[in-house]
Amino acid sequence: MSEPVGLYRDHAVVLRTYKLGEADRIVVLMTEHHGAVRAVAKGVRRTKSRFGARMEPPTHVAVQLYRGRSDLDTVAQVETVDAFRAVRGDLLALGRALTMVEAVDQVARDRPTDPQLYRMLVGALRTLETSDSPLVTAGFLWKLLALEGVAPVLDRCAVCGATERLVAFDPVEGGVVCRDDRRGQPLSPGALDLLRDVLGGRLGAALAAPETPATGEVDRLAVRATEHHLERRLRSVGVLDGT
Incomplete structure (x- = not known):
């Protein structure tokens, strides 16, 4: 109507x-x-x-x-x-903000109304205004995937169900994979812990974590998983990569 x-x-x-x-x-x-x-x-x-x-x-x-x-x-x-x-005055922060709004632009086309998506975006942008954690944008993208109904499998191998030796992340399979089924991108134990924090209700703890190679992994994987779901590249990511 x-x-x-x-x-x-x-x-x-x-x-x-x-x-x-x-x-x-x-x-x-x-x-x-x-x-x-x-x-x-x-x-x-x-x-x-x-x-x-x-x-x-x-x-x-x-x-x-x-x-x-x-x-x-x-x-x-x-x-x-x-x-x-503050976001507009920092090229990296602006790139992160534009990545979030670009992702929302894509998913919102199929949603006649979604107050939760609106609130998520406003909250993430306000957090980005005061935080330089790379996981602000990554956390938003992971939660956006969860809202879309495609939250990644993190507690077991997405291929065989094994709960040990989880060493990689495969967007095609929709989550982490074990050593025997390894494909996709390598995933360190620290990055897996951060991913579980982000999607397990402990985003605040993840945002407070110091920047490490593990935060970089989670950030990059968030973009790749989102692009796989959207079936298109996020143009704003070039700013994040410094290209």
Whole structure:
């Protein structure tokens, strides 16, 4: 059943924008109560636009939108809730933020509404504003996979069920694999412990862990597992890799 025509308000994170005509942009928003919304921000590319940078990823906004009879809504009013200035001032942090919003942009297309996904994204962006742990983004991606129903198998070999000598992670099999069934990416015991913390309700402890080769493993594996699930590369990861 289609939504009624008229004005509505919501909170949202700007996921993506692209040009429309001479001065407008189409913005993709992850809203709290209306799922992923595509809307036109009129005149936003003009120097004197009253919307300006408020309509750029990964800004968190309070927005009023008009729903007409076309596929695109129209941005009527917008106020900044979180500008994430510290994130924008750090290229690495911005790359991590854009990786999260890019992943949400992909999964939200199939979700008419998902307040939990919205809250997860806002919470992760706010954490990224104050934490330089590489596991902020990795933790978000792993939890996003869990929300999608594809949480990795971590307590046993995803191939044979063995509970010992778990030495690698294979996105195709959907989890860790033992020495006899080794494939995918090598996984150290420290990285496996961190993964279990992230997905076992101990994310705070994982974020407090010092940066080590194990945190790098978990970070890289999160990206690979997410890309496997999405069946596409995450373009923002080039910033994370320094490319």
